[in-house]
Amino acid sequence: MAPRPSGFSLLHPTDAATTARVKDVNAKRATPGSQTSLRESNRARIIEAVKHHGGLAQVELAGSTGLSPATVSNIVKELVAAGILQTTPSTRSGRRSQYVTLARNVGLVAGVHFGARHLRVAVADATGQVLADQRMPLGTDHRADAGLDRVALLLADMVESLDATLPELLAVGLGVPAPFDTSTGHVSSSSMLRGWGGVEIARVTSKRLGAPVFVDNDANLGALAELRQGAAKDVAQAAYVSVSHRIGSGLIINGEVYRGSIGTAGELGHVTIDEDGPICRCGNRGCLETFAGAQHLLELLRVSHGALTLRDVIRLALEGDAGCRRVVADAGRAVGIALANLCNLLNPSRVVVGGELARAGDILLDPIRETVGRSALPAASGALEIVPAELQGEAEILGAIALAIEHATVNVMANVPS
Amino acid sequence: MAPRPSGFSLLHPTDAATTARVKDVNAKRATPGSQTSLRESNRARIIEAVKHHGGLAQVELAGSTGLSPATVSNIVKELVAAGILQTTPSTRSGRRSQYVTLARNVGLVAGVHFGARHLRVAVADATGQVLADQRMPLGTDHRADAGLDRVALLLADMVESLDATLPELLAVGLGVPAPFDTSTGHVSSSSMLRGWGGVEIARVTSKRLGAPVFVDNDANLGALAELRQGAAKDVAQAAYVSVSHRIGSGLIINGEVYRGSIGTAGELGHVTIDEDGPICRCGNRGCLETFAGAQHLLELLRVSHGALTLRDVIRLALEGDAGCRRVVADAGRAVGIALANLCNLLNPSRVVVGGELARAGDILLDPIRETVGRSALPAASGALEIVPAELQGEAEILGAIALAIEHATVNVMANVPS
Structure with missing residues (x-):
């Protein structure tokens, strides 16, 4: 099969004669x-x-x-x-x-999200209604094969508990917390997600599940969900930013998620804020993530506050703790600089801020708004809204389900008159 | 008339009964x-x-x-x-x-480019073949009305010298060296192009010429020309950067020039390189233009080399003058930082570098390539080509002509069988 520039496709391994793909059928007949x-x-x-x-x-x-x-x-x-x-x-x-929508009984789809610290798997019907949803913690240095094994076992269990079988899965959407290179089918840089270098994620997972698997960067999936049903609904030009352990973004251009020439667009976390700044895990210096990623925030608070989790920091900030408010606000200012540049380049009309840190609300958003207002061209920031995500922690998994539905192989029933 | 998000349209003032617009005709009948x-x-x-x-x-x-x-x-x-x-x-x-192509005899189109220092006007036939081309210097603080007056007089002369008349002009494409706000029809910030604030460029010019006028930022027009017939031909995801007195860029996304939500996308010159850097004419600090715009280069050389023009600097650099080579290379490094961020966000497969400074060739391009290679994610820069513009000083005017042809009102001849 010739490589497809759009990226994700993998042929369904079931009988092609009975499960014809709508697109292919028309390509031949029309x-x-x-x-x-x-x-x-x-x-x-x-x-x-x-x-x-x-x-x-x-x-x-x-x-x-x-x-x-x-x-x-x-x-x-x-x-x-x-x-x-x-x-x-x-x-x-x-x-x-x-x-x-697609008819509920057409089949099942699944969404999988490998986060920085957890794995989440959900099964939905063809209308997108979630029927089962499970999450489990994940070691930061887990290997891809172990992670994908867990997905396969979990999905088989979940489908069975719904009185269904794996062959009823029309498609699986899978999000990874790293740039995904659609030209190779790999995570594009092994330093960005250790233990995943060189793994053909879609092929491996599809083989285990017997269903076609479509892979994307998780921030792109978050953007997709916010576009379809959240804070970016009906917005043609927008950006979704996820601020958490990692920082990623998904760009919405002309009403579609934009993936770039090989699928790695939207890497806002690795935009340079300070040429001489700290070394980032990507190998560059002074990336946004080194100033606004969770690890930096926790490091900043270690002496004064001891060991905290990101959740602690957000809770304390919301309760009024001055130190925690300050690190969240400083993170917002760093995100604001990167977003100002994004706005000068892309002129979106809305920026949606999600990820765990967005739970701090205006403690994070106000410094972002202020910095964008100061640093972006008035033309770029004038008509811009910077709003919190609506789907919060659900965006990525809902995006994975949306991706699965988008690529689902639908049976062309014999009883449709031709 | 309701505002159109796509931007440029203005109804042709001639008799709508004889000059029906193809699109409208079909919108009604189909x-x-x-x-x-x-x-x-x-x-x-x-x-x-x-x-x-x-x-x-x-x-x-x-x-x-x-x-x-x-x-x-x-x-x-x-x-x-x-x-x-x-x-x-x-x-x-x-x-x-x-x-x-359109038939040569369908009519004439014109391209107009207001550069930072000059005005250029060209008349072409409907195939895009340039028939007449004139340029003249322009004071940096000229007012819009004076500039547009000169365009009208010049165009009338040029059309007459071609034994034609103004009513034969199907459309005019006009480029301005500033962000152009398609939601208002004005240059979007008066500080970016003094003397142009609040002027409805398309309406004013169209009234003087009796032809529909379509306005865009000049870097977008440069990108359009390089996309249609230059170094970005057949490239789906690309960026065109013009480095000269001003720095602008035009983004090519999915094979089309991308203009953003109100037309001001691509303002690479005003991306922040240093939060505490020099004050820029846009009101921000440390914009790319303050580090790589011609004024900064000339300022850097004033003590050692005396008063030079940008053309002098390029000539001396090509002749081997160490100081001139150094300022061009440093400008390249600054452009490289901004481009690395652009590549992380947009993942283009090609970046086309034009503008006057690009005449320095690899003295400018090598430091750009080196900096992008160091600062961008490997995924973003791996398959990226950074190449010189092919159309050089012609890109903007050819883009203005292309814009005019794209929007030209074509007579639906009575002799086409329906």
Whole structure:
């Protein structure tokens, strides 16, 4: 199979004759511009749009496919009858509308998130509804194979407890806390996630699970979830920043998560704040992460406050402890410098701040806003909103599920008229 | 008229009944997905694609419109017969192909570039071929109205010398050396281009010329030209940086110039290099421009070398003068720090360096490459090429012409069968 620039794909190992991929079917049958192909091509457009957005109002479906409302309505009816889509009454801008998703019974999807310190696995139905959710701690220096083994065992257990079987998994979305190189399928630099260098994550995991696996950087998945259902919903140009043990960002450009030429865009944590600053784990000096990552904050507080966890620091800051408030605010100022540069370059209209440190609220956000206001061009910061994440600790896992739905292989049922 | 987020549009003041806009016509007539609309809609897609790219091989036209080669071939023939398109034999990847552009006789377009120190105006035919080209010096503190007056007089003269008249101008593309706010139609910060604050550039100029005018930041126009016909041709993720009296950049994302939420993306010159650095004209401290802009270089050399121009510095550096080589190299290191951060954020596969200082070649480029290699994540810099601009001093004016062609109002001739 030729490498695909978009990155994540891996063929489903089940019988290709019974589980045809919607896209491929149309690529073969359709002669663009001819009448005969129109029906099939319109159907595929609608299924792709629903998968891509996870779900959307029927009126939006017309807009996003370029089809007329009548055509959309007919095809949605047909696909609902065939058990591929389902609709739920909802309101959109005060008007009644149908919310369209994949049908619940189409199959299951899973999301996996390797965080800096924990592993989380969730199973959802094809509408994105989470049915099971588990997390466990993870050693910072665990090896990829051990981690992926745990995922496979956990997922098999979780699926079984839902009275289902692994072959019902349509797709798995998997997030890693490091830049993921889509041109190689590896974590792009072994120093960024020790024990993971050279591992073809999607291939290895897919082999164990018998389901296609799609991998992305976890900040990109956080951005995806905030874009689909959180603080960046309906925002065309935005950035999601996660401030925690590590600092990452996911960029939203023209309403889509932007991944760059080989998938490593958004590495805000490794933007240089001070050329002569501390050595970072990435090998550079003075990266944002060395000034605003949890380790630096805990180090700063060690003499005055003793050994704390990041959670302690946030709790104490919220309770009014001056030292903890100060380190959180200083972290905010460092993040603000990096974000000011991001705003000068990308001119987003909204920045969403998530990650564990964002639980400190305005203790973190106010210094970010102040610094961006001072350091960015007025043109870049004037119409900018800097807001807290809505999904908080859920963003990455929900993004992994969204990624799985987006790439899910959907059976083209024999009972859809052609 | 409601504000358009994409920015530049201004209705053509001529008779709308005779000069219908292709897009509008189709928006009214087409019912997406129906057979009757297909022919019109396919025709419009092809004209839009040709305008958008300025010109492209017929085989690429199939790819970029999603239409079959046979459909493209039929419609191109029809539009050539109608005098809207023209084809020129060319080779593409060793195979013969037709290169498709607007027909030469469809009308004229103009490009205007307000540089930091000069004004340049060019008139081209609808294929993009430059027919007349004039430049004149410009005081740094000229006022917008005086500058735009000169453009109007110059353009009228130039068009007349081509035995044509102003109503034959289909569109004008105009570049300004400052962030241009598409939400207001003004230069976004009056401190960035004194004498231009609050001027609705497109409206004022369009009124004087009787032709629609489309405005953009000049670095975006440089990026557009390098993307269409220069060092970024066929590159999906790239950045164009212009290093001269001012420093700007134009970002290419997914094969298109990216302008941000209000048009001010790409302000690399005002990325903070040193929080405590010199005060910049933008009001911030330690911006890249304060370390690598021409004024800083000339200032550094004043004591040792006396008063020089930027051209002198480049000539002396190329001749081996150690002091001049040093200031150019130091500017390269500063640009490298900003570019390393850009690469961490955007993961482009190519960076194109233009502007007057790029004439120093590797004296500038080698320190840029070295600094990016040291400061960017290996994942971001590994597959990155940093190359000189191909169009050099021509990029901005050619970009202005490309912008004009992209937005040109094309007559839908009565003799195209519907």
